[in-house]
Amino acid sequence: MNNTNWSIDNAHSEIAFKVKHMMISTVTGHFEDFQATAKTHGYNFNNASFQFSAKTASINTKNKDRDAHLKSDDFFNAEKFPELKFTSKSFNGDELIGDLTIRDVTKEITLDVDFNGIAVDPYGQTKAGFEITGKLNRKDYNLTWSAVTEAGSIVVSDTVKLVIDVQLIKQS
Structure with a gap:
């Protein structure tokens, strides 16, 4: 059987993350x-x-000051490391394993996948949908900035939850 190429449908996909702030x-x-x-x-x-x-400079948390801090050397250093990358090693329908590179660090990560199926849209395009989740420790990727409040709460959690909704378009 021939290989099929797919590309992401950016209008119907979102690459999101969630991080605890002050642990509350x-x-x-x-x-x-x-x-x-x-x-x-x-x-x-x-x-x-x-x-x-x-593109690390495209980060958006709905707060310009926080976004500027995330683009700085305290986190992504978007000027020196303009992209983060993922290359898969294996996919069995439920788990996606691959190498994630952030800054100058590459580590293997395992993501949980819900494959939502394949459908043809009203314009005749064949699409495939996925919901992907996972966790990583940001400090493993040299995103090490940290602070503690006067009350002793950590400002930013080390654990980052990934919430990725992807729709792919079959290429002709």
Whole structure:
């Protein structure tokens, strides 16, 4: 069977993260500039290969000061490290394993995947939908800035939850 190429439908996808703030609330952010592709055997996504990248300067948490801090060397250093990247190693339909590179650190990460199926939209495009979740320790990727409040609360949690909703378009 021939390989099938897929690309991300940016209008119907979101790459988001959630981080505890002061350990009492959760801040959600996302990347606005991202790309992704997949290669499958026909329409079978088992053992598909996935590539993903996001521009770190496109981070958006709905707070300009916080976004500027996240783009600084305390976190992503968007000037020196303009992209974060993910390259898959394996996908079995439920788990996506691959290498995630943030800044100058590459580590293997396992993501949980709900494959929502394949459908043809009203314009004749074949699309595939996924809900992907996972966790990482930000300090593993040299995102090490930390502070403690006067009351002793940690300002930013080390644990980052990933919430990724992806729609792929089959390429002709």
